[in-house]
């Protein structure tokens with residue numbers, strides 16, 4: 001096992017969606033910069049969009065939606081807790097990004113006149129743009145990286161960031177999942193684009209890798225940012241999604257909704273007005289699931305044959321193509337039966353909810369030289385297009401920072417400590433297998449953190465996570481692959497602790513099911529209309545504190561504020 | 577510590593007749609985001625080494641000879 005040293009100007013960690021865009025844009029800004037994408041898997045097929053995507057969930061296209069309207073929508077969907085400037089920056093950059101992707105060869109659905117065929121799924125506005133041929137996303141991105149001469153290293157997992165004396169970025173350290181070689185990469189800037197913390201909770205099937213998120217996204221970036229002293233925000237606003245029972249494909253209100261499919265209860269009746277994913281919607285979903293009319297289904301059996309084959313074509317070939325095989329195995333046909341649904345394990349993700357590393361509208365974190373984009377950067381409900389937009393912003397900001405900063409020296413003490421930690425499991429004989437530790441940790445996450453959140457349970461959870469911290473140094477790895485898994489467990493455990501601390505700190509309920517605290521069941525704007533931040537303090541302890549919400553730049557009226565509070569369909573009482 | 581050897585069936589199978597790993601192909605191993613496929617050097621074919629699958633299918637889609645088949649893991653079927 002060797003130690004390998006490298007030097008670059010911009011180090012992009014994660015080559016999924018936001019990462020390649022960030023690298024391409026940093027190069028575009030200054031082609032002389034040395035830009036490296038470090039990817040844990042292989043850039044050709046990594047991340048959430050590895051097989052492609054069914055559509056844009058949040059396109060803000062002139063003539064269909066305005067940036068102001070979108071900012072309002074996300075403000076109410078995220079229960080008021082947003083830095084509107086960051087959402088506005090996304091909204092005003094969204095259309096340019098669509099046009100750029102279009103020019104790169106990404107295919108979006110257009111109508112007869114050549115206009116983008118946007119569909120309505122959200123409560124207020126119209127933002128969903130289908131991509132029936134969305135399976136070439138990764139190829140398109142890869143071509144751009146090659147064209148711009150971005151360097152790529154595959155199968156490298158970043159494990160810690162390097163800091164200079166003043167706490168600014170000096171690079172990152174990583175381990176090769178094939179050879180266990182240790183990498184020390186000096187860089188002026190780091191862009192974190194490592195995706196969601198998708199391996200936090202355990203799917204109810206018990207299959208550890210059957211998560212909604214690509215399980216390569218174990219939460220490494222959240223842990224990297226935390227240990228570098230960055231602020232994280234909204235960690236208590238968990239990601240929980242409605243999924244097909246036992247299969248991790250989305251229920252696909254976005255795909256089937258515009259065709260007339262909908263979420264129904266056991267009687268085949270609609271119970272929510274709007275299928276757009278929000279905490280409030282998940283709360284109604286959860287109540288129906290657990291109630292007498294449960295479980296919940298996706299209903300399509302009333303649709304015409306033509307419509308159903310179109311839906312099948314999209315759902316069974318693009319984003320999660322094994323879905324067709326799953327249904328076939330159970331003998332389910334959309335024409336004759338409803339699809340049983342369930343809720344996903346908990347995770348952290350700003351792409352879907354609002355939990356991530358704090359960034360401003362330039363994708364800057366609170367650590368100088370550190371940028372974040374995509375699912376791990378706290379811009380609520382940002383989805384794929386948001387990952388591209390913030391990737392671009394991060395790349396441009398990093399390129400600018402490079403122009404006025406020298407490469408900081410490396411602190412050998414940090415390198416020594418990290419090499420010892422990373423190679424540790426290879427030296428342990430007779431240790432705990434990482435798979436077993438992960439199973440136990442994630443089961444505890446389910447037992448103690450899954451909403452409804454209960455104070456005493458979360459406190460016990462924290463005790464268990466502290467005990468598991470002791471176990472980390474007892475893990476042994478018999479090969480580099482297992483070593484990668486062992487290091488991922490360190491990150492998952494950090495995320496679990498952050499999730500518990502932030503949830504205990506916010507003493508109210510908000511975001512529907514995402515932060516439903518049984519012992520503080522009401523929303524309390526008087527005390528908790530604030531961001532909750534998590535950060536490693538000067539003594540190395542996890543601390544929580546509040547950050548005021550910046551004055552809104554788009555005002556909401558009272559009617560709009562409550563739009564997402566009234567999602568349940570109220571039935572007229574039947575005449576006796 | 578002593579360890580047990582538990583048997584599990586894996587969701588991804590490779591048709592040994594079709595696989596051309598012996599000729600140097602490593603496509604499925606390269607594209608798998610979870611890095612759970614490997615080449616059996618003795619047999620000259622690819623196989624699933626770790627039961628950590630997202631059933632996402634790049635391995636099947638990108639295999640040049642159609643040798644890979646992805647099933648849903650037994651626990652979820």
Ligand SMILES: Cc1cc2nc3c(=O)[nH]c(=O)nc-3n(C[C@H](O)[C@H](O)[C@H](O)COP(=O)(O)OP(=O)(O)OC[C@H]3O[C@@H](n4cnc5c(N)ncnc54)[C@H](O)[C@@H]3O)c2cc1C
Pocket residue numbers: 013014015016017018019038039040041046047048049053054055056057058156157158159193194195196212213214216217218220221249250254319320351352373374375376382383384385387
């Ligand atoms: C099943 C599914 C369906 C979705 N459907 C839609 C949709 O229809 N429309 C829509 O707009 N959005 C959709 N989304 C959301 C969208 O895909 C994401 O918001 C977006 O792709 C996130 O981009 P990202 O760059 O943050 O993460 P990713 O694209 O996942 O990239 C993260 C990358 O980081 C790498 N990585 C992780 N840890 C490390 C490490 N330690 N070192 C190095 N590399 C690392 C990973 O391998 C991965 O390649 C969906 C998401 C999922 C999971």
Ligand code: SF4
Pocket residue numbers: 590594595596597601602603604605621622638639640641642643644
């Ligand atoms: S891609 Fe196909 S042919 Fe190539 S090694 Fe894998 S199974 Fe064999």
Ligand code: SF4
Pocket residue numbers: 588607608609610611612613628629630631632633634635636646
């Ligand atoms: S289905 Fe996906 S995770 Fe499973 S082996 Fe194939 S590429 Fe890897």
